[in-house]
Amino acid sequence: MQRTAICPGSFDPVTMGHVDIIERGLKIFDRIIVTILTNPVKNYLFNLEERMEMLADGLKGFEGQVEIDHYDGLLVDYAAKRKADAILRGMRAVSDFEYEFQMALMNRKLNREVQTVFLMTSLRWIYTSSSIIKEAAKFGGDVENMLPSLAHQRLMEKFGFPNPAS
Numbered sequence: 001m002q003r004t005a006i007c008p009g010s011f012d013p014v015t016m017g018h019v020d021i022i023e024r025g026l027k028i029f030d031r032i033i034v035t036i037l038t039n040p041v042k043n044y045l046f047n048l049e050e051r052m053e054m055l056a057d058g059l060k061g062f063e064g065q066v067e068i069d070h071y072d073g074l075l076v077d078y079a080a081k082r083k084a085d086a087i088l089r090g091m092r093a094v095s096d097f098e099y100e101f102q103m104a105l106m107n108r109k110l111n112r113e114v115q116t117v118f119l120m121t122s123l124r125w126i127y128t129s130s131s132i133i134k135e136a137a138k139f140g141g142d143v144e145n146m147l148p149s150l151a152h153q154r155l156m157e158k159f160g161f162p163n164p165a166s
């Protein structure tokens with residue numbers, strides 16, 4: 001039996017922390033659908049098309065096991081529509097716990113069939129997030145090894161720094 005998980009998020013942009021969770025998730029699930037959904041409390045730096053493109057670049061090499069998609073609506077509705085076995089989320093530190101716990105419980109309340117599975121983020125990426133990486137990059141911090149190459153390139157362009165690839 002094929003096991004499928006949805007890995008939902010804003011991916012604004014995808015980070016090496018996300019890639020790590022997806023890579024490790026593939027040791028548990030046969031297939032992961034990485035889905036961009038809307039987090040209403042966030043203002044996005046990148047539009048949907050840019051985020052999809054950066055995800056595709058960051059997840060090169062997992063083709064066949066990973067699908068990239070987007071959905072405008074409730075995560076549990078999407079999970080049901082795609083007949084997913086679970087929602088996969090990464091958990092970094094205690095600071096993530098309350099939000100993740102609340103979201104998992106709300107999702108369970110909305111649809112009792114949907115299970116949420118958490119993987120602990122690898123120590124290497126424990127301090128990173130899209131938000132903190134964007135903040136560091138905005139003020140000229142070196143964030144190159146925290147991002148897949150296209151995400152780094154696009155972030156540099158967004159903040160008006162010379163394109164390292166050109």
Ligand code: PNS
Nearest residue numbers: 008009010011037038039073074075106
């Ligand atoms: O990467 P993020 O911003 O932490 O991801 C949060 C996200 C997008 C997964 C979450 O906000 C979400 O599921 N949005 C869709 C609407 C929804 O189902 N919200 C949760 C129950 S109210």
